Amino acid sequence: MDPSYARLREKGKSSKVGGTRRRRFSLLKAFPRWTALTLSILCLLPLSAFAKVYIDIDSPGSRRLPLAVLTLKAAPGGSPCPDRQVEEVIEKVLLNDLDVSGYFRTLAPDVFLVERDQVKFYPAKIDYRAWSLIGAEALILLRTTCKGGQIETEAQLLDVLTGKLLTWKRYKSESAGARRVAHRFANEVTKELTGVPGAFDTRIAYISNATGSKELYVMDYDGNGPRKLTALHSICLSPAWSPDGRKIVFTSFWKRNPALYLLDLRGASALKQMFPGFSPLCSGGAWSADGKWLAFSASLDGNTELFRVPAGDGTRPQRLTKNWAIDVSPSWSPDGKHMVFVSDRAGRPDLYILQPDNGKIMRLTFEGSYNAGPAWSPRGDAIAYVSRVGGAFQIFRIRSDGTDRRQLTEGAGDHLKPSWSPDGRLIVFSSNREGSSDLYLMRADGTGVRRLTWGPGDETDPAWSPARR
Amino acid sequence: MLSLRGSIILSACLHAALFLALLLLSGTGRARVVYKPQYHVRLVRPQEIAAPAKARKKKVARRSPRPAVRRPKPKPKPKKVVLPKKKTAPKKKKTEKPLPKKTHPKKAVKKKAAKKPKPAPPPVKKPPEPAPDEVLAEALARIKKKAGSRKKEAAGAPGEASSAWEKKQKEIEYKAYYDQVERAVRENWIPPQDMNFEEAPAMTVVSLTLLPDGRVLKSYIEESSGNPQFDQSVMRAILKSTPFPPPPIGLKKRYFELGLRFHSTPQAP
Numbered sequence: 001m002d003p004s005y006a007r008l009r010e011k012g013k014s015s016k017v018g019g020t021r022r023r024r025f026s027l028l029k030a031f032p033r034w035t036a037l038t039l040s041i042l043c044l045l046p047l048s049a050f051a052k053v054y055i056d057i058d059s060p061g062s063r064r065l066p067l068a069v070l071t072l073k074a075a076p077g078g079s080p081c082p083d084r085q086v087e088e089v090i091e092k093v094l095l096n097d098l099d100v101s102g103y104f105r106t107l108a109p110d111v112f113l114v115e116r117d118q119v120k121f122y123p124a125k126i127d128y129r130a131w132s133l134i135g136a137e138a139l140i141l142l143r144t145t146c147k148g149g150q151i152e153t154e155a156q157l158l159d160v161l162t163g164k165l166l167t168w169k170r171y172k173s174e175s176a177g178a179r180r181v182a183h184r185f186a187n188e189v190t191k192e193l194t195g196v197p198g199a200f201d202t203r204i205a206y207i208s209n210a211t212g213s214k215e216l217y218v219m220d221y222d223g224n225g226p227r228k229l230t231a232l233h234s235i236c237l238s239p240a241w242s243p244d245g246r247k248i249v250f251t252s253f254w255k256r257n258p259a260l261y262l263l264d265l266r267g268a269s270a271l272k273q274m275f276p277g278f279s280p281l282c283s284g285g286a287w288s289a290d291g292k293w294l295a296f297s298a299s300l301d302g303n304t305e306l307f308r309v310p311a312g313d314g315t316r317p318q319r320l321t322k323n324w325a326i327d328v329s330p331s332w333s334p335d336g337k338h339m340v341f342v343s344d345r346a347g348r349p350d351l352y353i354l355q356p357d358n359g360k361i362m363r364l365t366f367e368g369s370y371n372a373g374p375a376w377s378p379r380g381d382a383i384a385y386v387s388r389v390g391g392a393f394q395i396f397r398i399r400s401d402g403t404d405r406r407q408l409t410e411g412a413g414d415h416l417k418p419s420w421s422p423d424g425r426l427i428v429f430s431s432n433r434e435g436s437s438d439l440y441l442m443r444a445d446g447t448g449v450r451r452l453t454w455g456p457g458d459e460t461d462p463a464w465s466p467a468r469r
Numbered sequence: 470m471l472s473l474r475g476s477i478i479l480s481a482c483l484h485a486a487l488f489l490a491l492l493l494l495s496g497t498g499r500a501r502v503v504y505k506p507q508y509h510v511r512l513v514r515p516q517e518i519a520a521p522a523k524a525r526k527k528k529v530a531r532r533s534p535r536p537a538v539r540r541p542k543p544k545p546k547p548k549k550v551v552l553p554k555k556k557t558a559p560k561k562k563k564t565e566k567p568l569p570k571k572t573h574p575k576k577a578v579k580k581k582a583a584k585k586p587k588p589a590p591p592p593v594k595k596p597p598e599p600a601p602d603e604v605l606a607e608a609l610a611r612i613k614k615k616a617g618s619r620k621k622e623a624a625g626a627p628g629e630a631s632s633a634w635e636k637k638q639k640e641i642e643y644k645a646y647y648d649q650v651e652r653a654v655r656e657n658w659i660p661p662q663d664m665n666f667e668e669a670p671a672m673t674v675v676s677l678t679l680l681p682d683g684r685v686l687k688s689y690i691e692e693s694s695g696n697p698q699f700d701q702s703v704m705r706a707i708l709k710s711t712p713f714p715p716p717p718i719g720l721k722k723r724y725f726e727l728g729l730r731f732h733s734t735p736q737a738p
Contacts, residue, residue, distance in 0.1 A: 054674070054728035055647050055654075058735045059666075063659045103662045137659065137705055159701070161708040194661045195698045381665070425663060 064105035065193060068112065068136040068160075069095055072121055072143045075154075081146040086175055090142060090153060090182045096222060097186035097200040100450070101425065102443050103193065107136055123158055123165040131160045138166070138193065140185075144178075151175050155185045157192055166192045179224060199423040203465040205229075205239040205248050206430075206439055210457030216250055216263065221421070221428075221464070223439070223452035229263060230271070239463045240285045242311075248463075249274070249285035249294065260285050260296055275309070278317060286339075287311065288332040289378070295320070295330040295339060295356075306330055306341055308356055320356050327352075331376045331383075333400070340364065340374040340383050340400075351385055353400065364402055373417055376400075379424035382444070384408070386416055395429055397444070408446030417460065420444075422467040428452070430460045642717045649714045654729060658706035661698040666733035671696050673703045679725045683712040686724055694733075703731045 071087045081087060098104040113130040120126065121143055131139050139158045144151055151173055157166040167188050171181040183201040190198035202221045207214050211228070214235045219226040230236060232254045239250040248263045260274040260282045274282070279298035286295045288311075295308045298317070304326045307317040321327045325345035332339050339354045350371050351364040365371040368387035375384045382397045382404075389407070393414040398405040409415040413433030420427055425444055430437050434451070437458040442449040453459040664671070674692035677685060688707055693700055707729075716725035 052676070052726050052728050053643075053647065054730050055651050056736055057651055057655050057658065057729055057731050059660045059731075059733050060655050060658055062662050065659050132709075137709075159705070161705045162701075193698060194663050195696065196663065 065103060065137050066107055066135045067098065067104045067138045067140065068107045068131060068134070069098075069140045069142065070109075070112065070116055070119060072116055072119055072141055074145045075121070075143060079146060081144060081151065081175075086146065086151055086178050087142070087144045089178045090144060093179045093182035093222070094140070094142070094186050094189075097183060097198065098189065100200075100222070100441065100448065101186075101190060101198060102448050103190070104138075107134060121154070121156070123156065123163065126158065126163075128158075128160050128163050136160050138189075140189065142185075146175070149175055151178060151181075153178075153181050153185075155188075157189050179220065183220075196423060197467075199421045199425070199464075199467050201468050202422060204419075204428055204439070204452070205241065205250075205463045205465065206453075206459050207236050207239065207250075207461040208453075208455065208457045208459045210455050216248065217459075218248075218265075218465075219452075221426075221441075223454075226453070226455070229265075232271075238284050238461055240287055241463055241465045242287050243289055243291040243466050245466045245468060249287070251283040251285070257281060258283050275315065275317060284329050286330045286332055288336040289334045290336050293332075293336070293356075295332065297328040297330065297341075304328055306339075306354070320354060320359070321361075329373060330354075331374050333376050334378055334380045338376075338400070340376055340385075342372045342374065351383070351398075364398065364400070365405075366402075367405065368396075371396075375418050375420055375427075377420050377424045377444070378422050381424070384418035384420065384427055386418065395427070395446075406446070408442065409449070415440075417462060419462050419464045421464050426464075428462040428464055430462060432458075646714065646717050650710075650727070650729075653714065654706055654710045657709035658702065658731070660702050660731075660733060661696075664696065664699065664733070671699045671733040673700050673731045675703060675707060675729045675731070677707070677713075677727045677729060679713055679716050679727060681715060681718060681723070681725070683715040685711050685713065691728065694731075699731075699733065706731070 069091060071091050074081065095106050098106055111134045113134060114127065119141065121141060126139070128139075137160055139156075139160050141156045141158070142153065143155075144153045146152075153171045153173075154169070155171070156168045158164070159166055169185055169188055171184065173181055180201060186200040187198040190196070190200075200221060203218050204221055205216060205218045208217050208226075208228075209215075213233045214237070215228055215232065216230040216236045216239055217226050217228050229248070230252075232252055234252055234254040236254075237251040237258075239248050241248055246265055248265065249260055250263070251258050252261050254261070255273070257280045259276070262272045262274055264272075274285075274294075279300055281299040281304065282296055284297050287293070288295070291311055293308045294311050295306060296317075297304050298307050299305070303324065305322065306320040306327045308320055308330075309315075309317040320339075321341075321343075323343070323345055325343050327341055327343045327345075329342045330339050331341070337355060337357065339356055340351055341354060342349050343352050344350070345352075346363065348369060350366070351374050353362045353364050354360070364383070365385070365387070368389070370388035370393075371385055373386040377383065377397075380400070382399055384395060384397050386393045387396045387407075388394075392412065393416055394407055395409045395415045395418050396405060396407050408427070409429070409431070411433055413431050415429050415431045415433070418427045418429045426441055427444060428439055428441050431440050432438075433440075436456075437460050438454070439452040439459045439462050440449055441452055671694035672692070673690060673694040676687075676689055676691040678687040680686050685707070688704075690700055690704070694703075716727070718725050
């Protein structure tokens with residue numbers, strides 16, 4: 001007999017025998033089958049009903065945020081300013097700051113759909129549609145009230161799309177301080193919209209020969225209000241700010257030999273020569289970001305080397321390099337652990353990175369026939385420097401590991417002495433591209449170049465101040 | 470015996486419970502389907518092409534004789550001719566319902582119904598004027614014939630292949646929609662500049678619930694980048710993109726869920 005047939009028969013028999021029982025348990029037997037079926041159906045359900053599709057959206061790259069600035073009339077209680085001059089200055093300065101940053105596109109007032117008199121200063125009473133229709137994503141409302149010689153400025157930054165009040169500031173100042181009010185609010189706006197405050201409330205120290213001799217000057221970062229600080233009738237060079245922004249150290253040939261001089265901006269003490277008698281030849285001071293050290297180059301035995309000195313007592317400079325070559329132009333990394341400087345130890349001027357604590361030295365630049373004037377970005381991510389390209393000096397940037405070397409400036413003329421803004425977003429440099437040497441500003445990627453000085457003399461050696469606290 | 474059965478049942482129950490638990494958990498965890506914009510080229514077998522092509526040919530073939538039949542319609546009674554057609558439109562549906570595949574013919578019917586008014590009978594002055602009931606009868610016969618031919622066509626088409634084709638078609642439709650959304654949102658997005666994204670890439674995941682007309686019913690940040698400015702820019706992009714292109718969902722669904730993942734730095738493909 002076929003075994004399978006036998007099995008079949010067996011099965012049939014048993015089913016016949018247990019007929020009654022089978023009926024009793026048929027439901028129970030069927031139960032798991034049904035549950036399995038329903039479960040499998042249910043199991044398929046989430047795939048169809050719950051599966052959510054995720055779309056990947058990559059950043060469209062750098063785009064400027066459209067922003068509208070509107071100055072409202074004075075507050076109901078306060079007296080309006082005699083003329084609109086102060087209001088206009090604040091608005092103009094703010095617009096310029098926002099434009100310099102490169103992050104914002106300010107909308108022209110002639111596209112606004114509402115009159116300035118119709119707009120209330122309260123976020124809840126603003127018709128946001130009127131602003132989103134013209135493409136604005138953010139709205140700045142300004143309101144200035146004059147009280148005697150004092151001005152009180154209120155400023156709001158609003159998110160047009162969500163109707164959220166992002167920041168609301170009130171500034172009180174002399175009417176002469178209107179520009180600073182605008183700079184400070186520009187810092188605030190930048191902070192709200194990019195996460196990092198701007199550095200618009202800063203100054204630039206520089207050297208100018210407008211009076212016939214090279215003297216030290218200081219002006220606002222946007223070129224406003226230049227002020228002469230020295231009258232040495234000599235040659236001043238290479239100013240550098242202390243991290244608290246109160247002192248400037250610079251090199252001068254005032255007493256025939258180049259020496260470092262310290263100028264206290266509060267005017268309490270007169271000009272002071274640093275470590276007199278230490279070396280006949282000192283130059284190029286640079287403060288570390290924490291203010292603990294001042295680095296400079298000096299020559300003791302006819303060869304220029306790097307030194308550093310504790311900023312508190314400038315008595316015993318500590319030697320950092322020992323080499324037959326010339327080592328100059330130190331610039332600290334923001335963490336104070338490294339220093340970039342120029343040396344011709346490989347036969348031509350190149351950048352090197354030194355660790356002052358252990359004396360380790362690493363060569364940074366290999367390209368270009370003449371590399372000099374390094375400035376370490378306050379963000380730490382890049383070093384700006386000058387390199388010769390076909391007979392003219394251009395400004396480059398490079399990472400501290402030697403990668404990502406990029407040329408930032410181009411065109412005729414020399415571009416020299418780059419100096420970073422304290423937020424690391426802008427670079428000021430001097431250039432003679434338009435004949436006489438003047439100061440120019442650009443963004444850290446080389447875009448947005450604008451001229452800062454328009455005087456008759458030569459302006460050189462810019463040094464950007466630290467952020468004001 | 471009983472205890473054995475009992476244990477079997479118990480085990481079945483336990484399994485079922487486990488299954489259910491798993492099911493619920495998977496429901497909350499939400500299966501993630503990641504969609505990346507890409508271009509698709511559909512490779513098809515000749516039979517697959519043949520099936521839709523046949524359908525197309527037949528449609529064309531049917532369309533051409535129609536005006537010929539209509540032309541002799543009486544000029545003074547165009548309304549009467551049009552009316553029965555409208556009435557019969559639902560009839561057609563009825564006749565087709567028992568067909569093996571449901572959605573496809575329905576769509577076809579819809580399209581046809583929409584198209585019908587288009588080739589409206591141009592007022593032709595031709596003498597033979599049949600009686601109104603004759604016209605009606607003729608129209609009915611024509612429709613019946615049409616329905617019959619469609620039945621044949623549907624039966625003749627290889628069911629499996631056509632449903633797969635349909636599925637593909639749907640997939641393509643959805644992908645096109647995702648592309649559309651991706652483009653629209655990207656266009657409106659102004660990510661904050663000057664953040665160190667190269668070293669610390671940011672990603673924000675936004676969950677959207679769209680209504681059939683593309684309006685946003687609900688939107689929330691499912692996964693924050695931890696960077697408030699970046700998240701804000703993302704929400705601004707969503708607000709600017711509203712209303713979204715209407716999702717390709719049928720009439721049955723009331724809303725459509727979608728996730729958007731905003732990347733500060735381009736993703737490796």
